[in-house]
Amino acid sequence: MNSTMNTTKAEETRSRILSAALELFREHGFEQTTMREVAREAGVALGSAYYYFESKETIVMAFYHQAQDAMIALIEEALPKQKSLKARLRTILDVKFQYFEPNRKFLGALLGHTADPRNPLSPFSKETRDIRDKDAAQFAKAVEGSGAKVPDDLKQHLPNLLWMLQMGLILFWMYDRSPGQKRTAVLVDKSLDLVVSLIKFSGLPLMKPVRRAVLDVVRAVSGD
Amino acid sequence: MNSTMNTTKAEETRSRILSAALELFREHGFEQTTMREVAREAGVALGSAYYYFESKETIVMAFYHQAQDAMIALIEEALPKQKSLKARLRTILDVKFQYFEPNRKFLGALLGHTADPRNPLSPFSKETRDIRDKDAAQFAKAVEGSGAKVPDDLKQHLPNLLWMLQMGLILFWMYDRSPGQKRTAVLVDKSLDLVVSLIKFSGLPLMKPVRRAVLDVVRAVSGD
DNA sequence: CTCTGTAATTGAACATGTTCAACAGAGCAT
């Protein structure tokens, strides 16, 4: 055990497989990349890849965890610089889009299964619950630190609603073929305007019945 | 060519393969069913299944077309009996849930790929555009025939918005594990209340800025 | 140093969606 070597041989092998896989995923996409290629590129036998990663999807999962840690750090650094709710929310989204940009091609593999909560890669699966919760917490923080006045009953659900909006926007971005994903940029801007507008109006007394109807739906979705 | 036989031999073979596949899909689900089983059950060789259907997914597509024709007929029959917007919308949803009920198990295959518009089975793919448009038309009809007063600018987008809501509800129903899908029933009810409520309030002069913000988002999504 | 058990590693084997070259049969022209 060399004291300068803080990674065991096994960890080094695992990391080599992960790197090879992510590089191939980025280059050729998830579906196009075969586990045999990954193994070959990593300089190991096919079986070794499966010794370290339960499945091809598990590798994507490892990337996702890695990515979230990195993005949370970036967000925590950038968030305090912004004061308004809109700017703070945009900060979070900007970090994500920027981080995901080089991975667009293979991130589709993750997002393609979005709708099936049984698929481990789905943002709604139990396997991704941890990621989901940490993500929503970022939005809670973004709202906290802004001057926005949010009605109490709404406040409880707002982070999850914003997380949902984020998923929609990322999905849109993913398949946005316009140059530089210009359409996504427009949509993000309009969406944030809408969010701010809705929050502002949600406090109006006249809006009571609508607020109630919205919250009824939210509660029905999240299970009473 | 016997005149009493309005199906050629080929059509009969194709139909036998489709029936066998759908039965197996219903019984064991989409993923669990192998093309070899389908071929065996239909009494043909593996290759024949691929002669008639480009892929396993194509078979699901055939089912979807069949299903839509049947459901449109059911809706056209039931719709005139209802007057209020809520009741008319619920009629459409009820028909769908009832029709899909025996197919819950394998419909997941369709819905699991919902989010990927490149997947032919996605409700957002170009392959399903026809189905999507016909579906939205049903919602347009449901709104038309009700007494609901819809602002002009909103009216244009309402069918698509309702179609979207429907997709969300079907998705929820799909993975709703509560007995008798009770949670979905509650969600449908609350959602329809919300829709009616939103339409009512959308006409208020005070709501002008919100309406504008919503429509901006809708336009950004559908591409200006 | 030798032995022994655990961790790593290997590649053959398997399951299954898909492809394809070959073959069969039916209708039709010569």
Added chain:
DNA sequence: ATGCTCTGTTGAACATGTTCAATTACAGAG
């Protein structure tokens, strides 16, 4: 009848995610 073409049919072969029994490497016990 013979040959030709088009449709339909076949099953072997292929690609690839995954499994697994066998093998090797190695760290620690004696």
